[in-house]
Amino acid sequence: MHFCKPEIAIIDTLYIMEKKRVYTFGNGKAEGRADMKNLLGGKGANLAEMNLIGVPVPPGFTITTEVCSEYYELGKDKVVELLQDEVKKAIVNVEHLMNSQFGDIANPLLVSVRSGARASMPGMMDTILNLGLNDEVVEGLTRKTNNPRFAWDSYRRFVQMYGDVVLGMKPTNKEDIDPFEEIIEEVKAAKGVKLDNELEVEDLKQLVAQFKAAVKERTGKDFPTNAYEQLWGAICAVFDSWMNERAILYRKMEGIPAEWGTAVSVQAMVFGNMGNTSATGVCFSRDAGSGEDVFNGEYLINAQGEDVVAGIRTPQQITKAGSKIWAERATISEEERVAKYPSMEEAMPEIYKELDAIQTKLENHYHDMQDMEFTVQEGKLWFLQTRNGKRTGAAMVKIAVDLLKQGMIDEKTALNRIEPNKLDELLHPVFDKAALKKAKVLVKGLPASPGAATGQIVFFADDAAAWYKAGKKVVLVRIETSPEDLAGMAAAEGILTARGGMTSHAAVVARGMGKCCISGAGALIIDYKKKTMEVDGKVFKEGDYISINGTTGQVFEGQIPTQDPELTGDFNELMKLADKYTKMSVRTNADTPGDAQQARAFGAVGIGLCRTEHMFFEGEKIKAMREMILAEDTDARQKALGKLLPFQQADFEGIFRAMAGYPVTVRLLDPPLHEFVPHDPKGQQELADAMGVDVSVVAQRVDALHESNPMLGHRGCRLGNTYPEITEMQTRAILGAALQLKKEGVTTYPEIMVPLTGILHEFLEQEKIIRTTASQLFKETNDSIEYKVGTMIEIPRAALTANRIASAAEFFSFGTNDLTQMTFGYSRDDIASFLPIYLEKKILKFDPFLVLDQNGVGQLVRMATEKGRTIRPDLKCGICGEHGGEPSSVKFCHRVGLNYVSCSPFRVPIARVAAAQAAIEE
Amino acid sequence: MHFCKPEIAIIDTLYIMEKKRVYTFGNGKAEGRADMKNLLGGKGANLAEMNLIGVPVPPGFTITTEVCSEYYELGKDKVVELLQDEVKKAIVNVEHLMNSQFGDIANPLLVSVRSGARASMPGMMDTILNLGLNDEVVEGLTRKTNNPRFAWDSYRRFVQMYGDVVLGMKPTNKEDIDPFEEIIEEVKAAKGVKLDNELEVEDLKQLVAQFKAAVKERTGKDFPTNAYEQLWGAICAVFDSWMNERAILYRKMEGIPAEWGTAVSVQAMVFGNMGNTSATGVCFSRDAGSGEDVFNGEYLINAQGEDVVAGIRTPQQITKAGSKIWAERATISEEERVAKYPSMEEAMPEIYKELDAIQTKLENHYHDMQDMEFTVQEGKLWFLQTRNGKRTGAAMVKIAVDLLKQGMIDEKTALNRIEPNKLDELLHPVFDKAALKKAKVLVKGLPASPGAATGQIVFFADDAAAWYKAGKKVVLVRIETSPEDLAGMAAAEGILTARGGMTSHAAVVARGMGKCCISGAGALIIDYKKKTMEVDGKVFKEGDYISINGTTGQVFEGQIPTQDPELTGDFNELMKLADKYTKMSVRTNADTPGDAQQARAFGAVGIGLCRTEHMFFEGEKIKAMREMILAEDTDARQKALGKLLPFQQADFEGIFRAMAGYPVTVRLLDPPLHEFVPHDPKGQQELADAMGVDVSVVAQRVDALHESNPMLGHRGCRLGNTYPEITEMQTRAILGAALQLKKEGVTTYPEIMVPLTGILHEFLEQEKIIRTTASQLFKETNDSIEYKVGTMIEIPRAALTANRIASAAEFFSFGTNDLTQMTFGYSRDDIASFLPIYLEKKILKFDPFLVLDQNGVGQLVRMATEKGRTIRPDLKCGICGEHGGEPSSVKFCHRVGLNYVSCSPFRVPIARVAAAQAAIEE
Secondary structure: OOOHHHHHHHHHHHHHHHOOOEEEEEOOEEOOOOOOHHHHHHHHHHHHHHHHOOOOOOOEEEEOHHHHHHHHHHOHHHHHHHHHHHHHHHHHHHHHHHOOEEOOOOOEEOEEEEEEEOOOOOOOOOOEEEEOOOOOHHHHHHHHHOOHHHHHHHHHHHHHHHHHHOOOOOOOOOOOOOHHHHHHHHHHHHHOOOOHHHOOHHHHHHHHHHHHHHHHHHHOOOOOOOHHHHHHHHHHHHHHHOOOHHHHHHHHHHOOOHHHOEEEEEEEOOOOOOOOOOEEEEEEOOOOOOOOOOOEEEEEEOOOHHHHHHOOOOOEEOOHHHHHHHHHHOOOOHHHHHHHOOOHHHHOHHHHHHHHHHHHHHHHHHOOOEEEEEEEEOOEEEEEEEEEOOOOHHHHHHHHHHHHHOOOOOHHHHHHOOOHHHHHHHHOOEEOHHHHHHOOEEEEOEEEEOOEEEEEEEOOHHHHHHHHHOOOOEEEEEOOOOHHHHHHHHHOOEEEEOOOOOOOHHHHHHHHHOOEEEEOOOOOEEEOOOOEEEEOOEEEEOOOEEEEEOOOOEEEEOOOOEEOOOOOHHHHHHHHHHHHHOOOEEEEEOOOHHHHHHHHHOOOOOEEEEEOHHHHHOHHHHHHHHHHHHOOOHHHHHHHHHHHHHHHHHHHHHHHHHOOOOEEEEEOOOOOHHHHOOOOHHHHHHHHHHHOOOHHHHHHHHHHOOOOOHHHOOOOHHHHHHOHHHHHHHHHHHHHHHHHHHHOOOOOEEEEEEOOOOOHHHHHHHHHHHHHHHHHHHHHHOOOOOOEEEEEEOOHHHHHOHHHHHOOOOEEEEOHHHHHHHHHOOOHHHHHHOHHHHHHOOOOOOOOOOOOOOOOHHHHHHHHHHHHHHHOOOOEEEEOOHHHHOHHHHHHHHHHOOOEEEEOHHHHHHHHHHHHHHHHHO | OOOHHHHHHHHHHHHHHHOOOEEEEEOOEEOOOOOOHHHHHHHHHHHHHHHHOOOOOOOEEEEOHHHHHHHHHHOHHHHHHHHHHHHHHHHHHHHHHHOOEEOOOOOEEOEEEEEEEOOOOOOOOOEEEEEOOOOOHHHHHHHHHOOHHHHHHHHHHHHHHHHHHOOOOOOOOOOOOOHHHHHHHHHHHHHOOOOHHHOOHHHHHHHHHHHHHHHHHHHOOOOOOOHHHHHHHHHHHHHHHOOOHHHHHHHHHHOOOHHHOEEEEEEEOOOOOOOOOOEEEEEEOOOOOOOOOOOEEEEEEOOOHHHHHHOOOOOEEOOHHHHHHHHHHOOOOHHHHHHHOOOHHHHOHHHHHHHHHHHHHHHHHHOOOEEEEEEEEOOEEEEEEEEEOOOOHHHHHHHHHHHHHOOOOOHHHHHHOOOHHHHHHHHOOEEOHHHHHHOOEEEEOEEEEOOEEEEEEEOOHHHHHHHHHOOOOEEEEEOOOOHHHHHHHHHOOEEEEOOOOOOOHHHHHHHHHOOEEEEOOOOOEEEOOOOEEEEOOEEEEOOOEEEEEOOOOEEEEOOOOEEOOOOOHHHHHHHHHHHHHOOOEEEEEOOOHHHHHHHHHOOOOOEEEEEOHHHHHOHHHHHHHHHHHHOOOHHHHHHHHHHHHHHHHHHHHHHHHHOOOOEEEEEOOOOOHHHHOOOOHHHHHHHHHHHOOOHHHHHHHHHHOOOOOHHHOOOOHHHHHHOHHHHHHHHHHHHHHHHHHHHOOOOOEEEEEEOOOOOHHHHHHHHHHHHHHHHHHHHHHOOOOOOEEEEEEOOHHHHHOHHHHHOOOOEEEEOHHHHHHHHHOOOHHHHHHOHHHHHHOOOOOOOOOOOOOOOOHHHHHHHHHHHHHHHOOOOEEEEOOHHHHOHHHHHHHHHHOOOEEEEOHHHHHHHHHHHHHHHHHO
8 A cells, every 4th residue: 555655654754753852850840750761771771750759859851761762763763853852941940940041151051961771781871070161161160169170170070981982082992992981190200299189270180181182183073061952962872872782782781672772861950069158968767777767877068979988088977976976086176177078967957957858868768778969959859869878788677677567668668678699798707896906917818708807827636626725716717618618718817829719619518507708719829838828028927816808809818806697686686587587497507517507507407418428537437438538449448438338427426416307418428539549649548558558559549530520520429320339328228317316205307319311211210229229228137217318409410311210219419500501611710810800891790600600501501300200290399508608699599489598507597588588579 | 980880891891801911923824924023022923924925034923002001001910811811822822833742751842032122222131032831841952952952051041041030049239249149150160161162961950950959949939830820921021121220211211111011922943953954054146255246155064053153063055056155165076065064955956946935025124134044844934034235335336336227125225225424445555364363463452533544553644744755654552642743644654542532633534534433442561762662561663664453453563465445336426316306415524635635535515614724833934823822912923923824725726726615714813822832941942932032931931821721722713812913823724724725716715714603702803804904905915705703613602692693694503522622521532531430321322422312412512503594594503513523413414404514525515425325314
């Protein structure tokens, strides 16, 4: 129907002419609303809403996201034409409200121009501030603020920003230098200064002149002086930025359609440095440190926002009460306080009243503690920003519980207010705050396990144990740790290593113990022979004191007193609330009765992973273990295993007792055997003597255990399938312990877990050994006990063939550490060579060993759960990797339908809250 | 409707009464047919069919698979009752046809009882021979055969078999000893002999007596003497065996339903040792060695089947022509031949005529060369077995092409007759057969790369190269090889290593080169310092001759002449036929122009994997490479890369030229950098001197490159993303070479492949570098060329997120070597510690590095192809792992819909045939 075309064109044109493209806001009115994000972008919708609830924000207007699409369909000129009238009208409205004029010299209106898409795209698109300045207007600003340095600094910043963003002066290649920065460097060099703020007014004027010359040289055009010309340039630049390379890439990553477009918000600039009736400050509706329900904050008269935080002037308190407490702490007399540092409540009582009323309104509106920025310009209060305030872990818990009690939020909301990871702060010792301020940071490493510790340096695990026995507090300092160091790690207050990442041996074990640890402090030079640790030329000897903060990764010189954590009533209420909503249960990864008890105290309802290998490192056990490994035949191996059996059984009895009444999943021997044998000549000689063989025999066997890629080598059930007698011994120890406890009247639910299954038949072979051994044991003891046999799912192939494996396995436990290693092809131990660069380049958004990769590894977890349950609908599935205590991963586990997560004892409360949140989100 | 029940019961009973349960066969008649496998099992249906086409097989009958189900529903007694009449009738029929009587002493009929399910379950269920024997009948058999030893040996075997299988004497636990074997050992020990056949008639009689006593002791019952009692026992035992542990496990593995059941075939035994009108032999309808269309075979008069192969008597030829050729070779005169070794054609002309007619009939019926076993019992010819004959690779090709030409089979069938792997025999040198017979095997290793080689021992790669230049033929003998040995491997006739598996460096590289290789000959003791190789105490020095057979893994002392392969016209016709049907194309993995040419000659239509790292090991290149790796900063790295660029470009020019007109996929640098640096002090010193730095600097950098699990470490595109300048240089070299060839008028289709992608963003970063570099290069040269950028899919995560990756990658190439490593969590280099045990225990059915694991790894290949094509429907997908040349894997690739497979040059013909077969099977 070709004749339709012209008609459509007419309709289109009419539509185009009539459509509303600009939404104004200001003075308590707005054409938009909070729910118009799609049209006005997040920022535009929020600015409109603030007006509607009566918060005084600088007036302005938002150009819709639809215009962005028109911009790419119709072109720049057409869109400017379409917007012309509406924008002009909106500017006039702002001029009216701000009592100033756009482009006026005497009383200039300056504006900001910002992008704002439907979804937040932080840093992806550009912003221009102070638009409206030129050589004359800057003089007007100088007069109004009586601050030429400020005016010219604002101007040179505007020229640079505008030049970069609108006029395309910013080099596309990151490595090339910004021409403006080059000029600044030249000017500073000529003047012999190093910092930007050492430049004086005349220098700033020179910068502006040179900037403009550079613009002329590069673009062939003069820098625009007309305010409207500047404005149109900026608006179009925002639309252009929607299609810049960074933004396209970001959208691709986040799955944001290009059609969404960006809105443009234009808003009046306000200034707190226009004399003594102007001011600027930040305030909080509750205390961000303690969570107490008291309004607080700081402000400065005749100042810009930066001044409050810059530390040049001492900021004053907002409330009188706050001011008094502050003065007391600073030992300032009441007279001096009132004279020099009056609170806003005292100095600007009317403004304070308005501020207090609005902060209350905002908290009531957002139902959360607000962190607000405001400016008073010539006696008029403007809110620049309000957002939910950052807070400490303690404040987070208190605020959530208080808001619930105050009826401001419901239970689900209270739970959702908890950032589970921040609970960690409540569970570990912290440094005394006053002492911490005076402490000197020596070096930073990775915050491998949270908490604070202080003690004397020792370099060897056995020294740590010995000093501990002698009543000393020590910090174990190592290049890296290995399973042999376990006892020493347990004895130390904290652990510091020079190598290794967040999932190194030291990190994983320390987190399991709830012990403070810093790993990978690469700047440390550790000399085991001399027993010294060197940082930046400074040498520390064994016995010297250091303090470490595992939450931040900071290492301090000397002793810093620590405070033990104290779990408040609020915390306990929160945990009860979590249990009310959660559907998954939370177990713990624990290898010792102590860990099991700790986890139980934190609310764990079972052990999801009890590793047996850690048990083999103490005294007699390691000797027998080594004899077993180096045995030449099955007989010798069985003999050595016979020695290990009573030790293992005793270990399991302790653990079962600590977890009485709850299930305990015991994993059979997993690590490659070479981890247990001595690699040094001395150790080999000792072992040879003990075994009555030549040292060369030992050396040869140790050598034969060497593997190119031990992670992918002879370990897991590959051990149990090549040396079935190991599985037999471990089965006897596990079920023997359970039978013993049964006699004592203790209920146990042993679950025997086969590690590293990749093939159904691997599992079947192991299962057969376990069931046969159990039958024999039951016959021998004339008693029996219920037990389950299941497997780790940690090999990609196991997940892919989970339906086969579930035909035999009674439960699945996802070992997401290994599963991540194999799904990504990353060795945890070697990842340091590229992970930092990958994170920096955003190739990876996070370390997949810390946060479960839901797209890849998670896909396997989901697949295995689903496939497994097609065969065995009631298949019990859990996760026992490090991810079991990471909130986003815990939530994923809930969505996949796992029955439980298992994590280290100190992560149990975190997992409980995350699990509850996941259930609520559902 | 409760009143229905009795009615149904009546109908059931009637049905039960009327159903046919036994199908007889014999004398050219049969109640069954070939297509009744479901009812009669494979064996029963085949026996029926043989009768119907007029082949004289010993008569008998088959009890249906339905009876097996009844057996488990109704119980043993009921089933025996139901079968009673039919079985008796069928036995009478056999007695009649065999002119003998079941249980008769004078003229006994003996039978065999065998299981036979719908699907073949080899070795899973039991067979009983010589049923019908007892203390009296054995005497009758003695008289009839005039061979008491044979009769008693048959009897004692029957008692043992029957005791084990029917009377349950066989221990269920494998490790326990069979009580009959125990008795045999005792009797032999008492007599002081070692082998069973050293026992005399009296000993055999003693064995029978003791066996029966053991049965009585263990079962409390006498061994059954009644033939029918024996028969019922045997029939029920076959049904019982359907539910034995082995069979259940096997069905579970193979997905065979238990309801299928097994049939039971009972068949008359015949004997070729009943005097001079009896005989036994084997014959072939064509020559199994050459494939020539001549009937041939061997026989012996008055003998059992075993005698023909046992080598005690010299077997005689079937045909007169064959007999004459045989005599000539054995330098036996015509007189002697006719007297002592007459052919069957001469000695039994009537029987021969019948035999010849039937062999022709059988070949015409089965349309393939037949391997037949026959027995003549007292002048009557019986066929015991016919099957498609095993043949050499050459015969396989000739027979298929001949049958096609003779119109006996069509093209598709001809192609399906090829076992692709056997083509290998045709492509490599072989030892001279006569010389080989005299050669002494020193040791056996793994048959890592097929072919035969003979030469002087050298132990170092540079010696190999030097000796080769001096015109000598050498075999390179190493503990294991590394990339540094490449030039030496290329210069050698063959490679022999003491360590490493079928996918060790030596094995993979040698297969790529089409060079003979034996790996993992563990019995070799190699001393590099002394330049000696020791086997069983015998020492070989550098320069001594050895010969190796890479097809069998045998190492021989001294020189054995080799014959070069000659590709026949038949071979070429077959290849043309393959191309006619195939849908996938076949590319090659080649890193040098020579390999590329070789592969092209074998029909490769492109390179699917050109590894660039192999290029870096020669002379100047390795120096520059090492400088690059040890560079302290980007500048130094770029400088070193600048030196490498011209070398790389020249390499690519050579390869592109060799593959002119076809696509060449070049993989960017992949291996961990430590593979390129010297690990010995001497090498490090040399490098330090060349770089002008202290040796400690080199040692430290080399040390820093060490990784715990290099396979999962800093390699693949992780290198290109941390050192982008490597990718830049390689892009310049690849596209620079293509531009150069364009000038020369040579067409190229370069495809740049990013290795080890696991995350979309890894690929995007690399792609950006490649595209930017290409644009720059095109600008600089004022020329351009089409190219593609794609990726290896070899990380499980890449397969799982293939839809994302396909949004940017233009092609996928499955690197199934690494994909197998990570999907299974197996390190190829370390698998030897458990793989043999896994294969022995049948945990793995095959080495997954040789045969693609379709359930696990293949699932990922399929998933990635499907996911990739949802985003990019025309996504080109190929495979370039070792599996690309393995027939079952190639077929899988076809089914998944890959566009091509890529394999080492000498596997190209194999892949072509496998691909054609896959297309035909579809």
